Amino acid sequence: MKGSLPGELVIDRLGLRFGGVVALREVSLTHHPDEVLGIIGPNGAGKTSLINAVTGIYPPSAGSVRYRGTPLTGLSPESIVATGIARTFQHNQLCGDLTVRENVLLGCHLRLGYGVVKAALGIGPARRAERRLRGEVEPLLELLNLEHAADERAGSLPYGLQKRVEMARALALRPTTLLLDEPAAGTSDADRAALVRIIKHLRGEGSCSVVLIEHDVGLVMEVSDRVAVLDWGECIVVDTPEVIATDARVLAAYLGVDDTHADVSESA
Numbered sequence: 001m002k003g004s005l006p007g008e009l010v011i012d013r014l015g016l017r018f019g020g021v022v023a024l025r026e027v028s029l030t031h032h033p034d035e036v037l038g039i040i041g042p043n044g045a046g047k048t049s050l051i052n053a054v055t056g057i058y059p060p061s062a063g064s065v066r067y068r069g070t071p072l073t074g075l076s077p078e079s080i081v082a083t084g085i086a087r088t089f090q091h092n093q094l095c096g097d098l099t100v101r102e103n104v105l106l107g108c109h110l111r112l113g114y115g116v117v118k119a120a121l122g123i124g125p126a127r128r129a130e131r132r133l134r135g136e137v138e139p140l141l142e143l144l145n146l147e148h149a150a151d152e153r154a155g156s157l158p159y160g161l162q163k164r165v166e167m168a169r170a171l172a173l174r175p176t177t178l179l180l181d182e183p184a185a186g187t188s189d190a191d192r193a194a195l196v197r198i199i200k201h202l203r204g205e206g207s208c209s210v211v212l213i214e215h216d217v218g219l220v221m222e223v224s225d226r227v228a229v230l231d232w233g234e235c236i237v238v239d240t241p242e243v244i245a246t247d248a249r250v251l252a253a254y255l256g257v258d259d260t261h262a263d264v265s266e267s268a
């Protein structure tokens, strides 16, 4: 994937149902190469579902997704990662007993397809690649401000650092598109500042475009080129942060009186 251009992700009339619950309804959205696309919306709006449908965790019930011209619909999550899309999870999915460095190294191994067991046992090509991959890990630790924690057990770290370890591991896959699901949730002001710096770095470097799902609307407005707003599974508007900030539909979505919509006060 090295040297390839960041990809265009085209989401076309995507639908996702869980029994009677409509998580996504005809969502159409294009993520252009080189842009940071923010996705906001009240709790339960379908933000995580959108990432899950794009990355193959849940097969969509309608519509399609294409990445750099390749249809993703129907592909396994592993095959979708191989097209250049990496993600982080709203609830961390780190190997808590491994060190930070080992977690990031695991991302490198996964990229090369050696798998966890061979990597852990140091078998065959995994062993031969080990030294080279270790060299890849250090710049990622530096970018994510994690050098000081490299030898700590990932599970023992404060939440904000764990979030950055997840980002480092995702970046170890050398994605051309990175999907971040609430990277700032539950983190400190310092973590938030680090996150802004990292996203701006990725944006400036141009090697990896970013889709940022966040509850922290201010953060999204600060780093995004465009912002999409989901509400009740629908994409109600996509525009620049300046326009979004004053859009009547967005204010209505956030100021709705329903309980599931009442969380905007924490994030505005």
Ligand SMILES: Nc1ncnc2c1ncn2[C@@H]1O[C@H](COP(=O)(O)OP(=O)(O)O)[C@@H](O)[C@H]1O
Pocket (backbone or CB within 6 Å): 018, 021, 022, 023, 041, 042, 043, 044, 045, 046, 047, 048, 049, 050
């Ligand atoms: N695995 C699932 N099973 C059943 N319902 C789900 C599942 N995932 C999400 N949903 C439902 O889909 C809707 C959207 O959820 P989600 O995508 O998590 O929203 P958000 O990330 O915007 O808070 C919610 O009503 C949620 O309860």
Ligand SMILES: [Mg+2]
Pocket (backbone or CB within 6 Å): 047, 048, 049, 090
């Ligand atoms: Mg979510």
